Structure formats: structure tokens, C-alpha cells
Amino acid sequence: MRNWLLLAPLLLASCAASENKNPGLDQLPPGSACTSTALDSFVGQPASADLGARMLAASHASKLRWVPFGAVIMMDFSPMRLTVRLDQQNRVASATCG
Template identity: 35%
Template structure:
């Protein structure tokens, strides 16, 4: 029995899997090749929220992520240079577009 307790850590270590190098982009951080700019997005102010508008804003801003911000919704304060935030009014019309 005593030998079992002495060998148990070695047996458990043999069962452990080796850590592999991450081949996926990190969950947090900036998406390579994407940096948001709002210079070409102001034409969407006043438009109604839709999938087509979302796609067009993402193309115009070069953002990797788009975040809708309806009125009264709390947003995280973390800044991401690859994200565009689209603020909406109660009628789902765009009131402002900002990076971050």
C-alpha cells in the first residue's frame, strides 16, 4: 500500500497531457489586420439597424467586431482598436459610430 502512494504521483503525471502551443488567436486582444476607423462610417448615421448595415459598417470601418449599443444598455469600458460601437436610439436608428 505504501508503494502505491509513492508511485501515485508518477502515475498521475504520466496521464497528464502535454500543453500544446496555441495555434488560435487569443480570446482577448486585437485581431491582426484590423484597426477601426470611423472616417467612412458617418454616412450610416440615421439608418435603421439591419444585417446589411452591419456588414457595410464593418467593411467601411475595417473593424473585426461590431457592437450594437441600444439606449440604456451598459457597455464594458475596455478599449479594442479592432471594434466599432454603433449607438442606437429607441427606434433602432443609428445615432453615433465610434471605435473601441
């Protein structure tokens, strides 16, 4: 019984340490995550590889996710991802980080 009492703090500490599913994401240096301030100018433009590259450069994101009209997507958050929603004509409807 005494051995269990000695191990209890270690077990609790390991559980607390494993709660953070994305270690380091809250410690990103400033300016390294996606920023959506310059993305409004892309709304209405037809989707293309060139447009995606320009949007990535403008947002400083490292990943791009195109979302076709009516598509269902996972709501997981990634601070380095740019999510671009398209309308029925395959034009940019909105662009947000995450």
C-alpha cells in the same frame, strides 16, 4: 540571503513584463485597426444585419458591437471593434471605434 538578492532582478523583470494586459495591440500594422472616418453616413439608418456588414466593411473593423438605447456597456477598448449606439427607434445614433 544571497540567493534572494540574485533572484530579485528576475522577479522584478517578470512583474514588468506582465503589466501589458494586451500584448501586441500597440504594434498593429497601419490600416489593420478600425477607422471611423467613413461612418457618419450611416447615422440615422435603421439597424440591420446588412447595415452592420456595410459598417464593418467601411470601418475595417473585425468586430461589431450594437448598443441599444439606454444600455450600459463595458468601457474596455478594442482597436478592432466598431461600437454602434442606437437611438429609441433602433436607428444608428453614433458609431465609433473601440
